[in-house]
Amino acid sequence: MNSTEFLGLSEDALAARGALATAREIAQQPRMLQRTHALVAGLHARITAFVEPIARDPRARVILTGAGTSAYIGQCLAALLDRQLAARVDAVATTDLVSSPHLYLDPEQPLLLVSFGRSGNSPESLAAVQLAEARVREVRHLVVTCNADGALNRTGARQALTVLLPEETHDESFAMTSSFTCMMYATLQALSPAGMLDARIGPLAAATETAIARQLSPLQALAGLGCDRVVYLGSGLLQGLAREATLKLGELTNGAVATCFDSPLGFRHGPKTFVTPKTLVLVFVSNDPLTRQYDLDLLDELRRDGVAARVVEITAQPRDGHDALVVEGLAQAPDVDLLFPYAAIAQIFAFQASLATGITPDNPNKAGTVNRVVQGVRIHALAS
Known part of the structure; x- marks a missing residue:
């Protein structure tokens, strides 16, 4: 008999209720946060060298972006990071950037676009990178993702650096859990002074x-x-x-x-x-x-x-x-x-x-009208 438990239920019981992936991914967060810390600590000097030309420029802007849960990472961190960095820091969802780029992307303002993506395959995430590339003269991209094979890793941007989190954080379940907390922690650590979070x-x-x-x-x-x-x-x-x-x-x-x-x-x-x-x-x-x-x-x-x-x-x-x-x-x-x-x-x-409520957490929307990676988005061409 399988004795492994997550959130107080056995693997077998969770699997029978369509809940195993969600429970495992919630439960693994303390361990994944520790692994994320070690990973980012090893990359910190490289990240700092990449972001500093913009982050330390008071004329510049840092935009934290993503869709859905990934957008809320930015909403949690933006005000704090705005106090820490010389550049202005804002949280702007990719869904807003793509639909109204003229409101958020200034061609003459240096920009660090920090893109969050569990899968890295959301259409708006890719479109936001492409719009920043097309509209902003000086732009750098810091990609924080859980999927090595995601399209965010292959954007062809002029200046880009990817922080790839542990494979286990690429949540299999419908809802983002460990991907949310680990991408948030990685960004906080990456944009804070070296060693600040060690204790x-x-x-x-x-x-x-x-x-x-x-x-x-x-x-x-x-x-x-x-x-x-x-x-x-x-x-x-x-x-x-x-x-x-x-x-x-x-x-x-x-x-x-x-x-x-x-x-x-x-x-x-x-x-x-x-x-x-x-x-x-x-x-x-x-x-x-x-x-x-x-x-x-x-x-x-x-x-x-x-x-x-x-x-x-x-x-x-x-x-x-x-x-x-x-x-x-x-x-x-x-x-x-x-x-x-x-x-x-x-x-x-x-x-x-x-x-x-009798719903299966791993796949709560049986009708498929809402998907783990959003579908049905048509990206329209930007008028010149």
């Missing part, structure tokens, strides 16, 4: 592993509530993760659960009407002392309202007597480190919700 990767990976192990039962119980609406909220860097968490839940339940994301402060300005008695609210709580106060104010307000089915804080600094999913060992960590265990918690909840 942080151990606690970060350990916290992610502990969160996966200890939150399985609480997350299964939350999925078992049968809520038909789920809200994810996060401030600062964590708002990008809130958006990714809603996508993960929507993907793995094939749209059976309605989702909404926002910042805690923004949620009061209309989106709060989304909350009903069958709504679960999950808040990624910041460690920043100021930001955290705003997060907690909103949490307390929602509980006083008494409308939502449950209001749960996902936090590294738990409060006595409050409904919480706790990440251990990162109480003093910067918010960017929280992204990784928080992401794993959101992924497990989506996985459990998928199983609870």
Whole structure:
């Protein structure tokens, strides 16, 4: 009998429910983050030499780009990297770059285009590279991908460097999990000073592993509530993760659960009407002392309202007597480190919700109207 387990279920049980790849890829993240750190550390001098002519130029721009989950990597990191680099840093999805290139690509502004791709085969990812090549006089491409055979590796761009992550991060399942966290970590490390994360990767990976192990039962119980609406909220860097968490839940339940994301402060300005008695609210709580106060104010307000089915804080600094999913060992960590265990918690909840609704997580969209690598995109020629 096969004794290997992922997320508390045997391989055989997971395979029978169409869930093996998703469970394995969620569970492997602590190990893959460690391997990604070692890989990027070995490449760091080469990466720095490649990106510095643009990254250290205050007249230049860095665009973090991808589609879907890959786009949300940029949304999680852009504000932080903008503080670290001399160049302006923005997150712009490939889906926006391709449809409105004139809004984002300045022919005279030096550009570092950082492209994320699990498969590296999304039509918009390739088109974004080609548009930057055609429209921008000085452009460099940093490709962060999980697939050595992906088309992003063979664009023919004038100046390009690929960071190829461990093969296991090329997720086989429908939804991106380890590819998301490892591409995000690789980019943070690659565009930060050498050695900056050396002392942080151990606690970060350990916290992610502990969160996966200890939150399985609480997350299964939350999925078992049968809520038909789920809200994810996060401030600062964590708002990008809130958006990714809603996508993960929507993907793995094939749209059976309605989702909404926002910042805690923004949620009061209309989106709060989304909350009903069958709504679960999950808040990624910041460690920043100021930001955290705003997060907690909103949490307390929602509980006083008494409308939502449950209001749960996902936090590294738990409060006595409050409904919480706790990440251990990162109480003093910067918010960017929280992204990784928080992401794993959101992924497990989506996985459990998928199983609870009778859907197969590895292939939730049986009709094929949504695909692992997007199909049906027609790239139109750019008018001269």
